[in-house]
Amino acid sequence: MKAYEAMAEAFVKEGTTDVFGMMGDANMHWMDALAHRGVRLYEVRHEGSGLGMADGWARAAGRPGVLTTTSGPGVSQLATSMLCASRAGTPLVAFCGETAWGDEGAVQYLDQRRFATAIECGFVHLSKADQAEEAVQRAFYLARTENRPVMLSAPIDVQTQEYEPGDYIPSHELVIRSRTLPDPARIEAARELIEGGKRVVIIAGRGARGAGAGEEILELQAKTGALLATTLQAKNWLCDRTEFHVGLSGLFGSKPAQELLQEADCVIAVGASLNHYTTEHGYLYPEARYVQIDTAPNVVMGNGRVADCYIQADAVTALTELNRVLGTTRMEGFHTAETRRRLTDWLEAPIDYVSEPGRIDPRQAVKVLDAAMPGEFDLVLGSGHQTDFGTMLFQRSRQVTSNYGMFGAIGQAPLLTIGQIVATGRPAFVVEGDASFLMHLSEFETACRYGLPLLVVVMNDEGLGAEYHKLGAKGLTQELAVIPNPELGRVAQALGGGGATVRNAAELEAAVAEYVANPRPFLIDVRITRDVLSVPYRRLWYGEDV
Numbered sequence: 089m090k091a092y093e094a095m096a097e098a099f100v101k102e103g104t105t106d107v108f109g110m111m112g113d114a115n116m117h118w119m120d121a122l123a124h125r126g127v128r129l130y131e132v133r134h135e136g137s138g139l140g141m142a143d144g145w146a147r148a149a150g151r152p153g154v155l156t157t158t159s160g161p162g163v164s165q166l167a168t169s170m171l172c173a174s175r176a177g178t179p180l181v182a183f184c185g186e187t188a189w190g191d192e193g194a195v196q197y198l199d200q201r202r203f204a205t206a207i208e209c210g211f212v213h214l215s216k217a218d219q220a221e222e223a224v225q226r227a228f229y230l231a232r233t234e235n236r237p238v239m240l241s242a243p244i245d246v247q248t249q250e251y252e253p254g255d256y257i258p259s260h261e262l263v264i265r266s267r268t269l270p271d272p273a274r275i276e277a278a279r280e281l282i283e284g285g286k287r288v289v290i291i292a293g294r295g296a297r298g299a300g301a302g303e304e305i306l307e308l309q310a311k312t313g314a315l316l317a318t319t320l321q322a323k324n325w326l327c328d329r330t331e332f333h334v335g336l337s338g339l340f341g342s343k344p345a346q347e348l349l350q351e352a353d354c355v356i357a358v359g360a361s362l363n364h365y366t367t368e369h370g371y372l373y374p375e376a377r378y379v380q381i382d383t384a385p386n387v388v389m390g391n392g393r394v395a396d397c398y399i400q401a402d403a404v405t406a407l408t409e410l411n412r413v414l415g416t417t418r419m420e421g422f423h424t425a426e427t428r429r430r431l432t433d434w435l436e437a438p439i440d441y442v443s444e445p446g447r448i449d450p451r452q453a454v455k456v457l458d459a460a461m462p463g464e465f466d467l468v469l470g471s472g473h474q475t476d477f478g479t480m481l482f483q484r485s486r487q488v489t490s491n492y493g494m495f496g497a498i499g500q501a502p503l504l505t506i507g508q509i510v511a512t513g514r515p516a517f518v519v520e521g522d523a524s525f526l527m528h529l530s531e532f533e534t535a536c537r538y539g540l541p542l543l544v545v546v547m548n549d550e551g552l553g554a555e556y557h558k559l560g561a562k563g564l565t566q567e568l569a570v571i572p573n574p575e576l577g578r579v580a581q582a583l584g585g586g587g588a589t590v591r592n593a594a595e596l597e598a599a600v601a602e603y604v605a606n607p608r609p610f611l612i613d614v615r616i617t618r619d620v621l622s623v624p625y626r627r628l629w630y631g632e633d634v
Contacts, residue, residue: 089250089251089252089253090117090247090248090249090250090251091214091217091220091242091246091247091248091249091250091251092117092118092121092220092242092247092248093121093251094220094221094251094253095118095121095183095214095220095221095223095224095242095247096118096121096122096125096127097121097125097253097256098220098221098224098225098256099122099127099154099181099183099224100122100125100126100127101256101258102152102181102224102225102228102258102259102260103151103258103260104122104127104154105127105128106127106128106130106145106153106154106510106511107119107122107127107128107129107130107142107154107155107156107183108130108132108137108138108139108141108142108145108153108154108155108156108507109129109130109131109132109135109138109139109155109156109157109183110131110132110133110134110135110138110156110157110158110162111131111156111158112157112158112159112162112185113158113159113185113244114158114159114162114184114185114186114187114196114242114243114244114247115156115157115158115162115183115184115185115242116158117244117247117248118156118183118185118242118247119156128510130510130534130538131534132531132534133530133531133533133534134165134528134530134531135155135157135162135163135165135166136165136166136167136168136169136170137169137503137528137530137531137534138155138156138157139155139166139169139170139173139180139182139237140169140172140173140500140503140504140507140528141153141155141503141504141506141507141510141531142154142155142173142180142182142507143169143172143173143176143178143180143500143503143504143507144468144489144503144504144505144506144507144508144511145507145508145510145511146178146179146180146507146511147176147178147489147504147507147508148489148507148508148511148512149511149512150298151179151232151260152179152180152181152228152231152232153178153179153180153181153507154180154181154182154183155180155181155182155183156182156183156184156185157182157183157184157185158184158185158196159184159185159186159187159194159196159197159198159200159244160187160194160195160196160197160198161196161198162184162185162196163184163198163200163203163239163241164198164203166182166207167206167207168495168497168500169497169500169503170182170207170208170209170237171207171208171495171497172491172494172495172497172500173209173236173237174207174208174209174236174237175208175493175494175495176494177235177236178235178236178237179231179232179234179235179236179237180209180231180236180237180238181227181228181231181237181238181240182209182237182238182239182240183240183242184200184239184240184241184242185242185243185244185247186200186241186242186243186244187243187244188243188244188245189215189243189245189246200239200241201213201241204239204241208236208237209236209237209238209239210227210230210231210234210236210237210238210239211238211239211241212226212227212230212238212239212240212241213241214240214241214242214243214246214247215246216246217246217247217249217250217251218251218252220251221253221254221256223240223242224240225256225257225258225259225262226259227239227240228258228259228260229259229262229263232259232260232263233263267401267402267404267405268383268400268401268402268405269401269405270381270399270400270401270405270406270409271399271400271401272409274397274398274399275399275406275409275410275413276413277397278356278379278397278399278410279410279413279414281354281377281379281396281397282312282354282356282379282410282414283414283417283419284354285312285353285354285377286353286419286421287351287352287353287354287421287422288312288313288314288315288352288353288354288355288356288419288421288422289314289315289316289317289337289349289352289354289355289356289373289376289422290305290308290309290312290314290315290316290317290355290356290357290358291317291318291319291337291355291356291357291358291360291362291366292305292316292317292318292319292322292325292326292358292359292360293318293319293321293322293357293358293359293360293361293366294319294321294322294359294360295358295359295360295382295383295403296322296358296359296360296403297321297322297325297359298359299359299402299403299404300404301358301359301403301404301407302325302326302329304403304404304407304408304411305326305358305407306326306329306330307407307411308356308407308410308411308414309330309332310418311411311414311417311418311419312356312414312417312419312421313418313419313420313421313422313423314332314356314421314422315332315333315334315348315349315352315421315422315427316330316332316333316334317333317334317335317336317337317341317345317349318335318336318337319336319337319338319360319365319366320336320338320340320365320366320479320490320492320493321490322359322360323335323336323469323479323482323488323490324482324483324484324485324486324488325488327483327485328485331428331431332422332423332427332428332431333431334348334349334431335480335483336479336480337349337366337367337368337372338365338366338367338368338372339365339368339624339627339628340476340479340480340623340624341368341372342434342480343434343633343634344430344431344433344434345431345434346368346371346372347430348422348427348430348431349372349373350371350372350373350374352372352373352375352376353375353376353377354376354377354378354379355373355376355377355378355379356378356379356380356381357378357379357380357381357382357395358381358403358406358407359381359382359403360380360382361382361387361389361390362378362380362387362389362390362391362395363389363390364390364391365390365493366390367389367390367391369390369391370390370391377396378393378395378396378397379395379396379397379399380394380395380397380398380399381399381401381403381406381407382398382399382400383400383401383402383403384400385400386398386400435483439451439452439455442617442619442620444617444619446591446615447591447615447616447617448590448591448592448593448596448614448615448616448617449616449617449620450474450477450547450614450616450617450620451477451481451620452593453477453547453593453596453614453616454477454478454481454482454519455481456593456596456597456600457478457482457517457519457545457596457600458481458482458483458484459484460596460597460600460601460604461484461486461517461600461604462604463484463485463486464486464514465486465514465515465516465517465543465604465607466486466487466488466489466508466512466514466515466516466517467482467486467487467488467489467516467517467518467519468488468489468490468491468501468502468504468505468508468516468517468518468519469482469488469489469490469491469492469501469518469519470491470492470498470499470500470501470502470518470519470520470521470524471491471492471493471496471497471498471500471501471521471524472498472520472521472523472524472552472553472554473521473553473554473556473557473622473625474519474520474521474547474549474553474616475492475519475520475521476622476623476624476625477547477620477622478519478547479492480622480623480624489504489505489508491504498521498523498524498527499520499523499524499525499527499528501518501519501520501524502518502520502524502525502528502531502532502542502544503528503531504518505517505518505542505544506531506534506535506540506542509540509541509542510538510540514541515541515542515543515607516541516542516543517542517543517544517545517603518542518543518544518545519545519547520544520545520546520547521546521547521548521549521553522546522547522548522549522550522551522571522573522576522613523551523552523553523571525544525546525576526573526576529579529583532544532580532583532585532609532611533583533584535585535609536583536584536585536609537584539608539609540608540609541607541608541609542608542609542610543600543603543607543610543611543612544580544610544611544612545611545612545614546576546611546612546613546614547614547616548573548576548613548614548615548616549616549617549618550570550571550572550573550615551569551570551571551618552569552571553569553618555568555569556569556570556618557621557625557629558629561625561629561630575589575613576589576611576613577589577590577611577612577613579611580609580610580611580613584609585608585609585610585611586602586603586608586609586610586611587610587611587612587613588602588611588612588613589612589613589615590612590613590614590615591615596612596614599612600612
């Protein structure tokens with residue numbers, strides 16, 4: 089057996105079912121071996137795109153995603169997507185071919201170890217053929233235990249050497265996951281803090297959602313009369329289970345939500361790091377004391393402080409204990425008719441949509457999408473100014489993934505969505521800007537080639553929306569950020585999918601209905617006006633209290 093065959097077999101034993109990437113001289117032997125073992129190979133049009141898809145796959149599947157590149161330039165193409173995955177804490181293994189061991193004069197030579205360090209990923213090198221299985225095991229072990237991308241760099245000459253396989257032990261058998269039990273003294277201290285408060289807020293983060301702590305959170309909310317808020321990575325979670333859900337905590341929260349959250353005297357954070365985005369740089373919760381539940385040994389909050397009571401424990405276990413010691417406690421807190429009115433009035437308030445010939449108000453577009461897309465269709469939100477509208481206005485209960493804040497790179501969301509669809513088999517739609525989508529336009533063809541049920545909604549203002557509005561706020565020339573583009577609906581059709589360009593609500597509803605009736609690669613080019621500034625931008629750039 090060759091080393092590359094042993095490595096392919098080890099990947100299969102690690103649970104690899106799907107691999108994203110591009111073939112080249114230095115990884116084609118390994119890819120061929122995978123194909124013969126039943127692994128699905130997704131050939132992409134750019135290596136960085138493959139990494140973005142593996143990122144989305146891993147987030148949806150809950151285990152390491154896998155991507156592959158050839159040596160040198162194939163590896164260097166990974167930079168932006170690798171940094172995004174690293175900042176998101178996504179476990180990935182990148183099988184990267186390498187030029188012949190020690191041949192620094194090769195055309196495609198790159199010091200891949202140094203490059204991996206620069207792009208914030210772990211590194212495992214296959215230096216000898218007899219390390220083939222060990223290298224795979226170590227790469228997956230690091231990805232699983234450190235929740236980060238790991239590059240497995242394999243010189244082509246070492247890959248093709250003979251190897252005698254052993255009894256491979258998959259890394260997941262080496263990782264013992266046990267629930268961390270909370271310190272009883274901390275639970276008691278938390279009880280005292282909570283019962284000493286009158287206005288409690290629970291903030292649920294990605295860790296709470298990942299732990300499946302929904303029922304325990306709702307029980308705690310009922311006992312404490314708390315408002316339930318989420319971080320961006322848990323957007324809309326449990327919103328259909330409680331009428332006292334205020335939405336997002338932070339810059340993207342509604343004005344009534346922000347006003348209510350400022351009244352809190354006790355904050356219980358579950359699986360949420362409480363970074364400065366969530367606390368809005370200290371603007372929210374100015375008088376609150378904090379109880380924080382997390383699996384990390386400790387967390388420094390965005391305000392530079394640690395919680396008044398920090399409980400290192402699994403979310404479900406800690407909340408179960410907390411609910412037990414609270415017993416029959418029933419606090420009114422925020423659970424009043426007045427609070428309910430303040431929350432519902434904002435949702436039901438009419439919006440004075442901007443009317444511009446041939447363009448739709450982005451707020452109206454989001455409202456139409458939220459109503460027309462079934463709740464079982466997953467949503468991925470991109471980045472840039474246009475995303476602010478969806479981040480605030482999508483209210484329907486559905487699985488939401490946000491790429492906001494992950495290195496601030498545009499263009500990643502459609503890639504995440506493709507990977508997510510491969511992992512789940514469910515239809516999904518992504519809302520992205522025109523500049524972001526066009527950055528990786530070729531990957532829409534990838535979705536068409538594999539027949540994936542992907543809907544791309546391009547909020548098209550024909551420009552760099554964020555920069556357009558920032559230029560305006562600074563008194564600079566906004567037209568520098570205007571970039572006309574063709575009708576993207578027709579472009580999608582030319583690439584083999586369905587497509588439509590829409591300019592009003594009725595056309596948007598019809599296009600969504602066409603996709604829902606037959607989920608397939610489809611693009612809706614929504615021509616939006618540039619005359620509407622998002623609420624977060626109004627707050628950030630003009631100091632408006634909205």
